[in-house]
Ligand code: VG1
């Protein structure tokens with residue numbers, strides 16, 4: 023099989039962000055653009071003799087990109103490719119396949135929750151042999167190579183038929199095509215108490231109904247295999263579960279704004295347990311009739327109830343962690359249980375080292391990401407089944423009342439207090455406006471000018487917030503000592519409240535400013551105060567944060583694009 027060397031020139035901006043390289047499809051479709059980035063991955067990892075996993079969420083341009091990866095990978099010496107059928111693997115399934123088949127790494131084709139289709143986003147991400155996203159040292163190297171690349175190598179061969187499970191050869195390489203779903207179902211069956219969940223769902227078929235919304239993303243077949251085929255729920259328990267290359271024209275992000283299809287049906291049909299996942303299957307939202315679970319609470323509750331999940335019953339819980347902007351609810355669980363806990367920068371790649379070192383079992387991000395050390399990516403369906411396992415166990419403990427999402431939440435607040443949490447996203451704003459906010463806070467950090475200042479909220483009577491400190495978050499990885507600086511600016515208030523500002527690293531156009539707001543209320547405040555609406559509970563603090571940073575003026579935006 024002849025190898026062709028193709029001359030090329032570097033493209034600007036091939037810097038992987040929080041989770042891989044994400045750009046408009048049209049950008050990836052430019053001649054040599056995708057090839058350059060793929061060759062840069064291979065130049066950086068030196069794939070000679072390696073086994074690599076390839077798969078993605080099936081979004082528009084995936085079939086073409088898979089063939090490009092195969093041709094360039096083979097020309098660069100990849101010994102074996104393991105692919106999901108039709109190039110499909112959810113992000114958590116890909117992480118599992120890398121680990122289970124002891125591959126050297128994998129290339130994931132996804133832009134996660136970003137919309138797909140010819141006018142929207144595509145993405146590529148490299149994962150290492152532990153199944154997790156490549157660390158910054160690797161992505162920095164890939165980026166450096168993209169700046170000077172002058173050629174890429176391809177083999178001359180007809181495209182591989184991705185629709186047939188089994189082994190074939192492709193040029194000098196082996197190709198193994200596997201079922202996209204089976205290994206993942208086996209994984210979850212070994213983690214959770216499926217018999218307990220199944221009997222709980224069967225016994226409460228009418229009082230506890232379940233609805234999962236795949237948002238036309240990759241999780242549809244996984245959810246069907248688990249919820250319908252394994253747990254015995256009726257087919258009506260899943261919707262929008264046929265994956266489509268443009269996610270049915272929607273925005274496959276499980277939150278209250280974009281997962282309206284779930285929220286509307288849950289509310290209209292009084293469904294006790296609703297859930298959704300994103301385009302590539304690593305995010306989750308838990309939402310029942312009148313009960314929304316903030317992801318920061320979700321991971322804290324899973325940690326608190328870990329003992330009812332067989333995987334943790336057997337292996338124990340080693341430690342807990344959250345990304346910096348995520349609320350401190352999980353910290354309180356760690357303190358009560360005497361567990362080690364960590365605060366890492368945004369992005370799942372920072373959890374991997376801690377897991378590999380045996381110091382972290384359960385972790386999460388406020389951005390609807392929850393997971394554990396069963397793999398090295400966040401895992402949407404894992405989180406949803408974890409909730410079902412916990413609810414089944416809670417109901418077994420208290421057979422005389424039906425414990426649903428809301429009951430579990432209120433019990434948690436009564437025990438630990440509640441961290442009211444919300445995130446405001448200002449998407450695709452002018453960069454100079456975003457930079458103004460960053461500069462204002464940098465100045466405050468340098469001069470301590472805001473420290474000790476008191477700010478009265480007009481919209482929340484009697485609330486006054488005093489700034490204790492302002493800081494820029496840096497992280498030193500306790501395992502390999504690597505340092506990540508400028509990971510967000512934090513306003514710490516005297517009462518323990520926090521407001522964090524960060525620029526998104528996953529957008530494909532313009533700047534996106536994220537403001538994260540957290541206010542803790544202790545259990546002593548009582549049920550009424552703890553059970554308040556989030557927006558109500560945070561109103562005063564939000565007003566103060568917007569005022570201090572002059573955010574509206576700088577961005578020219580009255581309201582955020584999305585509130586979660
Ligand atoms: C966002 C989230 C972050 C998450 C990342 C990838 O990043 O805030 O918590 O890890 O998306 O999620 P950013 O840099 O835009 O804030 V996914 O589902 O795209 O893999």
Ligand code: CO
Pocket residue numbers: 113133134135300301302303304305
């Ligand atoms: Co995702």
